[in-house]
Amino acid sequence: xxxxxxxxxxxxxxxxxxxxxxxxxxxxxxxxxxxxxxxxxxxxxxxxxxxxxxxxxxxxxxxxxxxxxxxxxxxxxxxxxxxxxxxxxxxxxxxxxxxxxxxxxxxxxxxxxxxxxxxxxxxxxxxxxxxxxxxxxxxxxxxxxxxxxxxxxxxxxxxxxxxxxxxxxxxxxxxxxxxxxxxxxxxxxxxxxxxxxxxxxxxxxxxxxxxxxxxxxxxxxxxxxxxxxxxxxxxxxxxxxxxxxxxxxxxxxxxxxxxxxxxxxxxxxxxxxxxxxxxxxxxxxxxxxxxxxxxxxxxxxxxxxxxxxxxxxxxxxxxxxxxxxxxxxxxxxxxxxxxxxxxxxxxxxxxxxxxxxxxxxxxxxxxxxxxxxxxxxxxxxxxxxxxxxxxxxxxxxxxxxxxxxxxxxxxxxxxxxxxxxxxxxxxxxxxxxxxxxxxxxxxxxxxxxxxxxxxxxxxxxxxxx
RNA sequence: GGCGCGGUAGCCAAGUGGUAAGGCAGAGGUCUGCAAAACCUUUAUUCGUGGGUUCGAUUCCCACCCGCGCCUCCA
Numbered sequence: 356x357x358x359x360x361x362x363x364x365x366x367x368x369x370x371x372x373x374x375x376x377x378x379x380x381x382x383x384x385x386x387x388x389x390x391x392x393x394x395x396x397x398x399x400x401x402x403x404x405x406x407x408x409x410x411x412x413x414x415x416x417x418x419x420x421x422x423x424x425x426x427x428x429x430x431x432x433x434x435x436x437x438x439x440x441x442x443x444x445x446x447x448x449x450x451x452x453x454x455x456x457x458x459x460x461x462x463x464x465x466x467x468x469x470x471x472x473x474x475x476x477x478x479x480x481x482x483x484x485x486x487x488x489x490x491x492x493x494x495x496x497x498x499x500x501x502x503x504x505x506x507x508x509x510x511x512x513x514x515x516x517x518x519x520x521x522x523x524x525x526x527x528x529x530x531x532x533x534x535x536x537x538x539x540x541x542x543x544x545x546x547x548x549x550x551x552x553x554x555x556x557x558x559x560x561x562x563x564x565x566x567x568x569x570x571x572x573x574x575x576x577x578x579x580x581x582x583x584x585x586x587x588x589x590x591x592x593x594x595x596x597x598x599x600x601x602x603x604x605x606x607x608x609x610x611x612x613x614x615x616x617x618x619x620x621x622x623x624x625x626x627x628x629x630x631x632x633x634x635x636x637x638x639x640x641x642x643x644x645x646x647x648x649x650x651x652x653x654x655x656x657x658x659x660x661x662x663x664x665x666x667x668x669x670x671x672x673x674x675x676x677x678x679x680x681x682x683x684x685x686x687x688x689x690x691x692x693x694x695x696x697x698x699x700x701x702x703x704x705x706x707x708x709x710x711x712x713x714x715x716x717x718x719x720x721x722x723x724x725x726x727x728x729x730x731x732x733x734x735x736x737x738x739x740x741x742x743x744x745x746x747x748x749x750x751x752x753x754x755x756x757x758x759x760x761x762x763x764x765x766x767x768x769x770x771x772x773x774x775x776x777x778x779x780x781x782x783x784x785x786x787x788x789x790x791x792x793x794x795x796x797x798x799x800x801x802x803x804x805x806x807x808x809x810x811x812x813x814x815x816x817x818x819x820x
Numbered sequence: 821g822g823c824g825c826g827g828u829a830g831c832c833a834a835g836u837g838g839u840a841a842g843g844c845a846g847a848g849g850u851c852u853g854c855a856a857a858a859c860c861u862u863u864a865u866u867c868g869u870g871g872g873u874u875c876g877a878u879u880c881c882c883a884c885c886c887g888c889g890c891c892u893c894c895a
Contacts, residue, residue, distance in 0.1 A: 363824095366824095384895075386895085387893095387894085392895085393895085395894095395895055396894095396895045397895085398895070399895040400895080402895095427893090428893075429893075429894095511823075511824090511890085511891080512822095512823065512824090513822075513823060513890085513891060561893085582895070583894080583895030584824080584825080584889070584890070584895080585889075585890060585893095585894055585895065586894080586895070587824085587890075588823090588890065588891065589891085589892090590894090612895095613895065614824095614825060614826090614888095614889080614895095615825090615888080615889065615895070616895080617887095617888065617889090620887070620888075621887095621888080622888075622889075649832095652832080652833080652843085653832080653833075654833090654834090656825075657825075657826070657833090658825065658826065658887095658888060658889080659832095660832080660888095662831080662832085664831060664832085664844080664845085665831075665832060665844085667844080667845095668831075668832065668843070668844035668845075669832090669843090669844085670844095671843080671844055671845090672842095672843050672844070675843080675844095675857095678856095678857060678858080679857095679858090681857095682857080682858080709834085715834075715835095717832090717833055717834050717841095717842080717843090718833095718834050718835080718841080718842085720833090720834090720842065720843070721833085721834055721835095721841050721842040721843085722841090722842085723842090724841090724842050724843060725841070725842065728842090728858095728859085731857095731858055731859065732858085732859060732860085734858080734859090735851095735858060735859050735860095736859085785853080788853075790853055790854070793853090793854095794854075794855085797855080797856090801856095806856070806857090807855095807856075808855090808856050808857060809852070809853095809855080809856080810852095810857085815857095
């Protein structure tokens with residue numbers, strides 16, 4: 356089955372392959388580093404991670420660029436309030452962002468450029484846009500003229516009248532010719548960071564940076580551009596306008612947008628009290644695995660309703676899979692031989708087909724769990740041998756290359772030797788039918804993150820995380 | 821008002837023109853000293869509402885209702 360991706364540009368699912376047949380060139384709008392990212396941001400980044408992984412496991416190479424927006428109005432305001440230079444202010448949040456990504460096992464894109472390191476490229480792009488006749492200057496700021504671009508709006512399909520009517524146009528701010536026009540190069544005010552340019556001192560407009568960095572690392576036309584749905588307009592529309600008017604070529608072939616995460620059915624907001632960063636959730640004792648699972652289990656084009664019940668359910672689901680993996684790996688005696696079964700192969704096929712179907716992660720999970728039940732059942736009835744176990748482990752391996760939730764996070768643990776000693780002590784107690792002592796030992800270990808399980812071949816144990 | 825996404829069991833959620841995957845939670849059972857894990861049974865005659873097309877619709881068409889989002893910085 357070919358990989359099908361929903362392309363916002365055509366509003367249909369299209370078969371995807373990189374234009375050069377080998378390397379997928381992909382750009383993602385990254386964080387604006389004026390604060391910690393919230394779980395809504397992370398939903399989008401987690402989706403991008405799944406896309407990344409699926410692309411590579413489909414046999415293509417990948418060159419993925421994700422920008423860091425480190426100069427922008429909110430940053431300037433926040434740094435100014437904190438009384439530090441913006442570079443110093445943003446550095447802490449860049450670091451925090453990478454920490455958060457690491458917790459969620461989000462693979463690092465091949466290139467993570469910062470906007471402030473690419474000012475010359477941005478200036479060059481403005482010059483090209485100006486040369487093509489799509490820019491004009493007012494009071495030291497340079498704007499993009501939308502009226503000169505008939506194709507404007509092809510991504511968002513907002514009709515221009517509604518943009519005018521619905522928008523609270525910031526006409527007070529600058530003297531734009533047309534309310535829809537957007538700034539390419541912003542004249543800096545006193546005290547604001549500023550770079551020299553042929554159009555006067557200033558700083559890049561927000562939309563400009565993505566166009567410039569995408570072209571710098573991926574070329575004038577590339578395969579996939581991702582971001583949250585809210586970015587579709589105006590950000591992505593404006594990226595297209597700038598880029599295509601400068602190059603005369605299509606910018607991104609596929610535009611892929613992740614739906615938003617809601618909390619308790621509502622948009623996250625600080626005033627609603629339902630606004631969470633990753634750190635908030637970790638501080639409450641939730642596991643990063645469960646958070647990753649939850650973020651990724653709902654297909655990206657569907658709004659994801661985040662709840663703490665859902666988070667607990669995600670943790671239980673992971674536990675089921677880990678228990679199954681343990682059962683395959685060790686501990687439970689399997690009868691000799693292996694049994695003819697197409698279940699694992701079928702599950703792998705369904706798993707891949709689901710992901711090929713516009714990253715249907717829910718369907719992919721269904722395939723895995725269906726297999727888990729069948730395999731557990733076969734083990735109980737003695738029709739599952741070591742050969743079948745290796746098939747099952749291969750399936751789990753494939754699953755985990757995408758979902759990456761099977762390895763528990765490393766944590767402080769009771770030393771193995773001590774566990775072994777206590778397990779032996781408890782076994783002796785049980786032999787002496789001193790169940791009170793046996794239960795005390797088991798409960799004590801459980802409280803310290805070690806789970807005991809009595810089976811036909813003795814007591815098995817494992818760390819709970 | 822315009823443009824989108826969605827409304828499937830208590831919760832999350834897949835899916836198809838032919839009669840509802842999967843996960844979590846709940847109930848009963850098997851196993852166990854008791855547990856845990858696992859398994860079995862059970863939980864939607866029904867897929868927002870009303871029409872229509874069809875032999876047959878949750879799935880296609882129309883209308884409507886509801887939730888969320890974008891149209892202004894925003895993942």
